[in-house]
Amino acid sequence: MERKIVLEHIDVEGIQHLDVYRQHGGYLSLKKALKSMTPDEVVTEVKTAGLRGRGGAGFPTGMKWSFIDKKSGNPRYLICNADESEPGTFKDRYLMQHIPHRLIEGMICAAYALGANKAYIYVRGEFKAVIGILNTAIKEAYAAGLLGKNILGSGFDLDLHVHSGAGAYICGEETALIESLEGKRGNPRLKPPFPAIKGLYQCPTVVNNVETLANIGWIVNNGGEEYAKIGIGRSTGTKLISACGNINKPGVYEIELGLPVHEFIYSNDYCGGIKGGKELKAVVPGGSSVPILPKELILKTIEGVDRLMSYESLSEGGFISGSMLGSGGFIVFDEDACIVRNTYNFSRFYHHESCGQCSPCREGTSWMESVLHRIENGQGKTKDIDLLVSIASKIEGNTICPLGDAASWPVAAAIRHFRHEFEFHVNHPELIKNIKHGNLEKLDVKN
Amino acid sequence: MSEKHFKHKLYVKENKAVAFSPTTLEKINTIISHYPEGQQKSALIPVLHIAQEEMGGSLNVDIMEYVASLLSITPIEVFEVATFYSQFYLEPVGKYVIEVCQTGPCAICGGEDIMAYLEEKLEIKVGETTSDGLFSLKAVECLGACGSAPVMQVNTEFYEFLDLTKIDTILAELRSKKELKKPEEQTWKERLS
Numbered sequence: 134m135e136r137k138i139v140l141e142h143i144d145v146e147g148i149q150h151l152d153v154y155r156q157h158g159g160y161l162s163l164k165k166a167l168k169s170m171t172p173d174e175v176v177t178e179v180k181t182a183g184l185r186g187r188g189g190a191g192f193p194t195g196m197k198w199s200f201i202d203k204k205s206g207n208p209r210y211l212i213c214n215a216d217e218s219e220p221g222t223f224k225d226r227y228l229m230q231h232i233p234h235r236l237i238e239g240m241i242c243a244a245y246a247l248g249a250n251k252a253y254i255y256v257r258g259e260f261k262a263v264i265g266i267l268n269t270a271i272k273e274a275y276a277a278g279l280l281g282k283n284i285l286g287s288g289f290d291l292d293l294h295v296h297s298g299a300g301a302y303i304c305g306e307e308t309a310l311i312e313s314l315e316g317k318r319g320n321p322r323l324k325p326p327f328p329a330i331k332g333l334y335q336c337p338t339v340v341n342n343v344e345t346l347a348n349i350g351w352i353v354n355n356g357g358e359e360y361a362k363i364g365i366g367r368s369t370g371t372k373l374i375s376a377c378g379n380i381n382k383p384g385v386y387e388i389e390l391g392l393p394v395h396e397f398i399y400s401n402d403y404c405g406g407i408k409g410g411k412e413l414k415a416v417v418p419g420g421s422s423v424p425i426l427p428k429e430l431i432l433k434t435i436e437g438v439d440r441l442m443s444y445e446s447l448s449e450g451g452f453i454s455g456s457m458l459g460s461g462g463f464i465v466f467d468e469d470a471c472i473v474r475n476t477y478n479f480s481r482f483y484h485h486e487s488c489g490q491c492s493p494c495r496e497g498t499s500w501m502e503s504v505l506h507r508i509e510n511g512q513g514k515t516k517d518i519d520l521l522v523s524i525a526s527k528i529e530g531n532t533i534c535p536l537g538d539a540a541s542w543p544v545a546a547a548i549r550h551f552r553h554e555f556e557f558h559v560n561h562p563e564l565i566k567n568i569k570h571g572n573l574e575k576l577d578v579k580n
Numbered sequence: 581m582s583e584k585h586f587k588h589k590l591y592v593k594e595n596k597a598v599a600f601s602p603t604t605l606e607k608i609n610t611i612i613s614h615y616p617e618g619q620q621k622s623a624l625i626p627v628l629h630i631a632q633e634e635m636g637g638s639l640n641v642d643i644m645e646y647v648a649s650l651l652s653i654t655p656i657e658v659f660e661v662a663t664f665y666s667q668f669y670l671e672p673v674g675k676y677v678i679e680v681c682q683t684g685p686c687a688i689c690g691g692e693d694i695m696a697y698l699e700e701k702l703e704i705k706v707g708e709t710t711s712d713g714l715f716s717l718k719a720v721e722c723l724g725a726c727g728s729a730p731v732m733q734v735n736t737e738f739y740e741f742l743d744l745t746k747i748d749t750i751l752a753e754l755r756s757k758k759e760l761k762k763p764e765e766q767t768w769k770e771r772l773s
């Protein structure tokens with residue numbers, strides 16, 4: 134089911150450059166949107182397309198756009214979220230590096246639909262090479278009259294700039310991102326008010342993920358109805374999946390939503406099976422924040438139905454037996470992976486990345502990390518396992534931003550599905566010392 | 581205030597004159613112009629990146645106060661930000677800052693071995709700098725390149741699909757200051773093969 138929308142023509146030599154991109158149909162959507170459609174008509178097409186946010190939450194994009202406050206008369210802003218820091222997720226970097234104009238084209242159409250005359254791409258600071266590529270592409274677009282004043286003679290003006298972050302996962306959360314763009318610490322804001330009413334500089338703002346925006350050009354060109362025909366049910370279109378972990382072919386794949394998970398893992402068109410011919414143990418299908426599922430539950434739902442790569446199918450069964458599509462960060466664990474060690478690892482990550490504003494998240498993530506460290510190092514007790522479940526449940530839902538939930542879900546799910554591994558650690562402290570976390574088939578360079 | 585407080589890195593002021601070159605100032609003014617009138621504080625993070633790069637790889641109180649004056653904001657506004665983001669260093673670092681990703685996807689693909697090997701080869705622990713001032717070793721979280729795990733970053737350069745032999749080559753190249761072929765210039769397919 135190969136279907137390319139956001140990665141169409143990605144293999145064409147020189148597609149990073151405006152002339153080549155235009156030779157392959159690039160920027161045609163601008164002529165159509167800016168000259169023959171009203172902003173509201175663009176919003177309607179995106180609604181009809183059923184496009185959902187590709188940053189993780191899956192919120193319908195057209196609906197989000199329709200919430201933007203157009204009455205106050207305040208300037209409106211469009212921000213592209215290119216902070217990409219969710220462990221397991223590396224699709225946006227791939228897209229921006231290889232086909233930056235697809236994002237810029239989508240942003241111009243989106244800004245037109247929103248009536249925004251200023252837009253920013255917030256890129257995580259570590260992606261310095263990507264920032265360079267984007268700046269070159271933006272310069273090309275300005276020179277060709279696709280950005281700046283009176284774009285293509287339509288009377289629509291748009292300024293677009295890249296803004297660099299500086300290393301903070303929390304700045305991927307949209308209100309933290311806005312704070313960061315204002316030159317402050319990345320402390321999330323309490324919602325409401327939502328950014329659509331009071332966002333950047335207290336003005337109406339839409340924050341969208343890179344991949345979400347990269348879909349807009351296609352939707353304008355082909356119409357929302359055509360887009361909605363791709364995919365399955367309410368999961369329309371394609372999705373970039375970044376596959377990593379113990380598989381033969383890690384990388385970024387654009388799939389039509391609805392592809393069976395089994396095919397995605399084992400087909401040579403995608404992950405190519407488990408590395409070294411080993412058995413699959415578990416998968417975290419949507420970035421580190423979503424629940425881990427054991428082999429049986431990632432391949433089939435609890436009802437025995439084949440699991441598909443779609444918003445609905447991956448969450449079938451709720452958190453009891455399901456997970457989430459999330460950001461599309463697909464992390465595969467083989468039979469030798471230690472779930473306890475990985476859960477500890479993720480916990481350390483969330484503790485490190487908590488901004489510290491709310492006590493349940495600040496204290497809870499620290500507590501979970503130290504209890505997991507104890508268990509992982511053979512000093513845990515059986516009651517520690519229940520303690521973890523209890524801490525996780527007390528963080529969840531009690532914080533300003535969803536990082537608290539994101540920190541508690543992986544712990545709760547790991548214990549739900551792999552309790553025996555935690556118990557093994559508690560009961561056999563002398564044996565677990567020999568378990569390694571990921572073995573390099575190393576060359577013996579030391580001799 | 582106790583002596584301990586005075587020793588905190590945000591209290592150590594050397595009163596050295598700090599100034600950017602005219603070219604850099606021009607670059608900074610261009611960045612400021614990207615934000616609406618009166619919102620020059622938005623330029624803070626990009627400007628701190630430039631300051632750190634041009635002032636020897638880390639920030640100190642003198643530099644941060646200078647940045648504050650350039651953006652017409654108070655020094656505390658700069659300290660707040662510099663202490664929040666992991667890419668800003670408030671202590672001197674080596675010429676090459678090696679940042680090894682320690683997060684799950686890298687860890688299950690051998691990231692822990694990479695870190696252990698670097699500690700052994702550089703004869704320092706994570707968080708330290710070699711005595712010749714050439715290398716600092718740091719552990720960082722997911723670099724957004726998990727498909728090419730294990731991954732590390734040296735200053736602004738990514739190094740992917742690492743193994744121990746590659747580490748030897750990279751360290752040797754850095755020691756001899758030769759330019760490596762930038763991984764970002766390779767295609768995804770080239771890097772996979």
Ligand SMILES: Cc1cc2nc3c(=O)[nH]c(=O)nc-3n(C[C@H](O)[C@H](O)[C@H](O)COP(=O)(O)O)c2cc1C
Pocket residue numbers: 185186187188189190191192194214215216217218219302303304305306307308340341342343345346534535536539
């Ligand atoms: C802790 C945290 C980190 C996030 N990181 C990202 C990110 O790196 N990239 C992203 O697009 N969205 C991220 N999000 C989601 C954003 O808050 C927001 O929902 C998204 O950018 C909206 O765009 P979309 O509707 O196009 O998906 C994160 C959310 C949370 C709570």
Ligand code: SF4
Pocket residue numbers: 303320321486487488489490491492494495532533534535536537
């Ligand atoms: S949940 Fe955590 S990261 Fe989010 S605002 Fe609260 S403390 Fe900060």
Ligand code: FES
Pocket residue numbers: 220221222681682683684685686687721722723724725726727729731
């Ligand atoms: S986990 Fe190392 S780059 Fe993502």
